[in-house]
Amino acid sequence: MSERQKYPKMLIWLVATLIVLAAFAAFVVHQANLSRSNISVWGELPDFRFTAAHNGEPFGLEQMKGKLAVVNFIFTRCKRASPIMTTNFAELYKLYKNSDKILLVSITVDPEHDSLPVLREYARANGVTDDRWVFLWAPTEEVVRLCEQGFMLPADNLPLGHTTKFTLVDGDGMIRSYHEGLDRDGMILLKNNIRQLAGAL
Amino acid sequence: MKVFRRFAIFTTAATYFLIFLGGLVRVSGAGLGCPDWPKCFGRWFPPISYRHLPPEYDPNLFNITLAWIEFSYRLVGLLVGFLIAVLAVWAIARYRHTPKILLPSIIAALLVAFQGWQGGQVVLSDLAPFLVSVHLIIAFIIASLMVYIAQQAYYLEYRDTEKEAVYPGWIRNATRLLWLLVIGQVIFGTRMREALSLKIEQFPLASGAEIIAQIGFIKYLHPLLGTAIVILTLIISYSILKKSRTPSPLAWQTAWTLVGLALLQIVFGIVMSFFGLPDVIQTLHLWIAGLTSGMVLIALAAVTRQKER
Numbered sequence: 001m002s003e004r005q006k007y008p009k010m011l012i013w014l015v016a017t018l019i020v021l022a023a024f025a026a027f028v029v030h031q032a033n034l035s036r037s038n039i040s041v042w043g044e045l046p047d048f049r050f051t052a053a054h055n056g057e058p059f060g061l062e063q064m065k066g067k068l069a070v071v072n073f074i075f076t077r078c079k080r081a082s083p084i085m086t087t088n089f090a091e092l093y094k095l096y097k098n099s100d101k102i103l104l105v106s107i108t109v110d111p112e113h114d115s116l117p118v119l120r121e122y123a124r125a126n127g128v129t130d131d132r133w134v135f136l137w138a139p140t141e142e143v144v145r146l147c148e149q150g151f152m153l154p155a156d157n158l159p160l161g162h163t164t165k166f167t168l169v170d171g172d173g174m175i176r177s178y179h180e181g182l183d184r185d186g187m188i189l190l191k192n193n194i195r196q197l198a199g200a201l
Numbered sequence: 202m203k204v205f206r207r208f209a210i211f212t213t214a215a216t217y218f219l220i221f222l223g224g225l226v227r228v229s230g231a232g233l234g235c236p237d238w239p240k241c242f243g244r245w246f247p248p249i250s251y252r253h254l255p256p257e258y259d260p261n262l263f264n265i266t267l268a269w270i271e272f273s274y275r276l277v278g279l280l281v282g283f284l285i286a287v288l289a290v291w292a293i294a295r296y297r298h299t300p301k302i303l304l305p306s307i308i309a310a311l312l313v314a315f316q317g318w319q320g321g322q323v324v325l326s327d328l329a330p331f332l333v334s335v336h337l338i339i340a341f342i343i344a345s346l347m348v349y350i351a352q353q354a355y356y357l358e359y360r361d362t363e364k365e366a367v368y369p370g371w372i373r374n375a376t377r378l379l380w381l382l383v384i385g386q387v388i389f390g391t392r393m394r395e396a397l398s399l400k401i402e403q404f405p406l407a408s409g410a411e412i413i414a415q416i417g418f419i420k421y422l423h424p425l426l427g428t429a430i431v432i433l434t435l436i437i438s439y440s441i442l443k444k445s446r447t448p449s450p451l452a453w454q455t456a457w458t459l460v461g462l463a464l465l466q467i468v469f470g471i472v473m474s475f476f477g478l479p480d481v482i483q484t485l486h487l488w489i490a491g492l493t494s495g496m497v498l499i500a501l502a503a504v505t506r507q508k509e510r
Contacts, residue, residue: 008453008454008457008461009454010454010455010457011458011460011462014461015461018485018488018489021485024225025228025480025485028225028229028270029228029229029480031229031266032230032231032266032267033229034266035264035266035267036230095402095403097403098403098404099403177261179261180259185236185259186261186262188236188262189261
């Protein structure tokens, strides 16, 4: 080993390794992106016209177009599922505070009690300060129709029997995915899908 | 001795490969490919189809590609942990009177066990950016320990290495400074990644360049310090290659490698800031940072060796 090596073989080996690893990394990243890109289309959301609590004006599919919307069904008197779902929505509301392309929609399943002022107070209590998170009101039979025929989710025995799923609707009004609104796994996947679909807006 | 040295070098290479895979898991977004830990979807081997998922898991969460990327990474991690454990047992059995090999071997074995558990916490925290950084820093410490062990094993075998070498006197302190700067730079790099990943969550619609524009002063600090490191690396390497009398082959090789890595790192840094953080370049950038810290350590041990004897 006393004789000095004439060429930097350590560097050459490392660069060769680097090239192999770069090719390998490109392959793995490509496969991972492919595996995520196919978020299926479950159906098209039909047109609807509810009332937005924050301004009392009509709010429907037209207002959702061009934005990624996450929709849930809640009621303010609920003691079990709704508070958790609202906490998760509040987390999303905070997370996406810089993106006006992401819309949160909470539809009340208890229109008898949840009047527009009640919904406004509920929104305020949950830190809502702008229209990135809207609360919608409609008569029970319209809510049931939209939930069952539009979102294809169960709506028996309202208000208690409301669904706990979050529905992700893309900018064209297509239903892209359903997520369990009560657990961590559902939220992880929802955020992933939002990031994937946001690229297409 | 020869077998131990070779095993130490192999384990070091395996550790660096694992660090590369870790970076790859992150950029491919497979960190939560298995949402639980240590099992994957409640099983020791990831399911091959969503039909095999235990009922408590949301089938939407299952992505076979991501699950297997994450699972393979854990498997290689287990293997590297096993190699380091063997190295420590070997050191205790044969080199208990050589503290320069014994101590780092034991510390590395303890750290790698901790690292396995800490990796689980990273998954369970939904990849909290700070915990990701801790995971990376521990990995770099383990890799540095492995480099040190391999180098000391080499010196045990070739006792006369550096005997004839005469380096400029100031180079020891300069290399110490370089090592500190590299450590600082790695920490800044992880802070930068933390800031970026928080912003990417908040701005799902923004491009890489827009995201970089959003983060604070660190986006200037990291490249500035990087430039300083490259200049210092070039000076030290030039002195080892041209201004020293009979530098050892190890020091000579290390100096050339450091020059190459420094230039590559600058190129990758520029590519990342102008082309929106390409995934593959991010992985390589991180990996070369790990290699650089190991190489600086070799250079440091080489230029200080003579004085110690």
